[in-house]
Amino acid sequence: MxxxxxxxxxxxxxxxxxxxxxxxxxxxxxxxxxxxxxxxxxxxxxxxxxxxxxxxxxxxxxxxxxxLGLWPTSRRQAVRWAAVGLATAVALWAVAQLLPYLPSLTSVPSAEDPRDIAVAQTSTLIRFGYGLIAPAPLEELGFRGPLLALWLALLAAQRRGSWMARRWVRWWLMGAATTASTIYFAAGHTLGGSANVAHAAACAVITTAVTLWQRSLVPALAGHGLYDACAFAWG
Structure with missing residues (x-):
């Protein structure tokens, strides 16, 4: 499934x-x-x-x-997910604003990036809709979904009292899986330069933390989608 x-x-x-x-x-x-x-x-x-x-x-x-926590169990949880999703979008935006001030990072000028040229030829409304529903579901399901499944499996093992209940085992497995997922996710964003890679890595860390904290993909999906929609529509 x-x-x-x-x-x-x-x-x-x-x-x-x-x-x-x-x-x-x-x-x-x-x-x-x-x-x-x-x-x-x-x-x-x-x-x-x-x-x-x-x-x-x-x-x-x-x-x-x-x-995957795709449906809230109460109205209160839905409101909390919405608030966390909005905070996630703000955090992603804040990181994007801070990265250009790091002198070691480079970015490809918009006039030289064929993707940005294509984006500029598409209307703002379409760019917003694309950013909202196209990249985030694919990326969150593909990268954060397996991490959430692993985390829930480890918590279940802890409740059963298995050897995986040991704290060092849980944190070693999650640390290794999260690091590998972050590196792979960032490596898929090299076309925009090192600044884009750094932002992708930060996005992976933030959305992973939110997903594991809320034990749901929804807040990360909402925050990631909202950030992408605004970034595609208005830069």
């Missing part, structure tokens, strides 16, 4: 190629949209096949949503 959700998120990113006036800047195309829809459908079919005979598809989907 995680793979089905991940590929569906990729398809959402590429569906923007069908929006009039959208100029692709991340390799989006109608053919890749069709490809990702097919892959997502295939993974969904596999998930249904696995569920048949053991549990209902609805129950499995519910456990998946609960495991």
């Amino acid at each position: 995680w793979l089905a959700a991940l590929t569906a998120a990729q398809a959402v990113r590429d569906v923007f190629t069908f929006v009039p006036g959208f100029v692709p800047w991340n390799g989006e195309s109608p053919s890749t949209f069709v490809t990702w829809v097919g892959v997502s459908t295939g993974f969904s079919a596999m998930a249904v096949a696995v569920c048949v005979g053991s549990t209902s598809v609805r129950a499995a989907a519910g456990r998946f949503a609960d495991g």
